[in-house]
Amino acid sequence: MHALGRLEDLPLDYREALTAKNLVPLWPSLRAVLPPRVPTRRTQPICWPYQELRPLLLQAGELTPMEKAERRVLVLANPGHGLENMKASATMYLGMQLLLPGEWAPAHRHTPNAVRMIVEGAGAYTTVGGEKCLMSRGDLILTPTGLWHEHGHDGDAPVVWLDVLDLPLVYFMETSYVVEGKRQAVTAEAADSTYQCAGVLPAPAFKRSQSDFPVLHYPWVKVRAALLAMATNQPDIEAVQVAYVNPETGADCQKILGFSALMLRPGEVLSLPARSCAMVFHQIEGGATVSVEGHAFQLADADTCCIPGYTPVTLSNASASEPAFIFIADDAPLQKKLGLYEVRA
Numbered sequence: 001m002h003a004l005g006r007l008e009d010l011p012l013d014y015r016e017a018l019t020a021k022n023l024v025p026l027w028p029s030l031r032a033v034l035p036p037r038v039p040t041r042r043t044q045p046i047c048w049p050y051q052e053l054r055p056l057l058l059q060a061g062e063l064t065p066m067e068k069a070e071r072r073v074l075v076l077a078n079p080g081h082g083l084e085n086m087k088a089s090a091t092m093y094l095g096m097q098l099l100l101p102g103e104w105a106p107a108h109r110h111t112p113n114a115v116r117m118i119v120e121g122a123g124a125y126t127t128v129g130g131e132k133c134l135m136s137r138g139d140l141i142l143t144p145t146g147l148w149h150e151h152g153h154d155g156d157a158p159v160v161w162l163d164v165l166d167l168p169l170v171y172f173m174e175t176s177y178v179v180e181g182k183r184q185a186v187t188a189e190a191a192d193s194t195y196q197c198a199g200v201l202p203a204p205a206f207k208r209s210q211s212d213f214p215v216l217h218y219p220w221v222k223v224r225a226a227l228l229a230m231a232t233n234q235p236d237i238e239a240v241q242v243a244y245v246n247p248e249t250g251a252d253c254q255k256i257l258g259f260s261a262l263m264l265r266p267g268e269v270l271s272l273p274a275r276s277c278a279m280v281f282h283q284i285e286g287g288a289t290v291s292v293e294g295h296a297f298q299l300a301d302a303d304t305c306c307i308p309g310y311t312p313v314t315l316s317n318a319s320a321s322e323p324a325f326i327f328i329a330d331d332a333p334l335q336k337k338l339g340l341y342e343v344r345a
């Protein structure tokens with residue numbers, strides 16, 4: 001690949017003539033936008049240990065009342081993207097949200113899709129599209145695009161959860177906006193949904209669900225039990241991993257970001273090939289090491305890290321007796337829809 005002409009190679013008056021007409025020569029910038037073989041990634045491998053951010057989040061609870069915050073969140077920002085841009089990766093936003101007993105985060109709906117991974121506390125709930133979802137550690141609760149949602153807390157200790165949104169992508173596309181609303185009437189309890197019984201679907205008059213998001217709440221107790229059963233029943237399986245899907249279609253539960261839960265068996269070392277998607281790892285239980293070239297993050301309970309795409313990663317569980325459970329988010333669904341997804345051997 002030979003060197004291309006630089007901007008400085010062009011006469012100043014020519015460059016000024018271009019600028020005056022809103023024109024730009026491609027060749028000085030061509031290699032920057034089309035680097036050979038491997039894309040340029042601003043996403044840096046970064047870890048946010050929970051014990052470091054927790055006191056700062058609780059302090060936000062003292063410093064900023066709910067009325068002044070609407071959502072009391074510390075954003076897990078990747079310095080590679082500039083902290084003020086609030087991106088963990090090019091497409092993924094991460095934030096730790098605090099709700100104190102008795103507080104209320106008012107109803108709104110917006111175009112970005114959100115999910116919440118519950119980190120600590122009990123007694124809080126989120127109501128999504130009229131469906132009340134109680135929050136327990138490790139639960140995954142979806143707030144898909146366009147659905148009303150609000151959070152409440154009837155318990156007596158702080159509740160914290162991890163928000164994962166496709167906000168950077170939706171904002172980049174100039175399609176991000178919010179609508180404020182009134183308190184929703186609760187029309188259903190997620191825990192009572194027919195979908196909580198695996199293997200059967202509601203089929204009134206033999207019709208399938210009209211919703212793109214039939215399940216909004218994936219309780220950790222059930223996901224954990226599924227992983228343990230998989231580890232017991234399929235001891236030779238390469239990875240003990242389940243994906244959060246739409247049970248009507250088997251497709252990813254959201255359209256842009258994908259979510260899964262992984263169990264690392266005691267002593268397990270799992271090497272994943274480089275894939276084009278960026279990834280987020282959040283430790284639900286136990287401890288694990290996330291290793292990429294130049295970094296080894298030791299994740300303890302509730303720690304979160306991210307890695308850029310096109311990066312091989314090794315996950316390991318150093319415990320000889322305890323499993324490790326990890327929540328994973330990535331932008332593979334988006335990349336697959338766009339024909340950009342790759343696995344490199």
Ligand code: 1HN
Nearest residue numbers: 071073095114149163165167
């Ligand atoms: C949002 O609506 C929530 O509803 C949390 O809890 C974080 C970050 C950016 C945009 C919208 C929530 C958010 C958000």
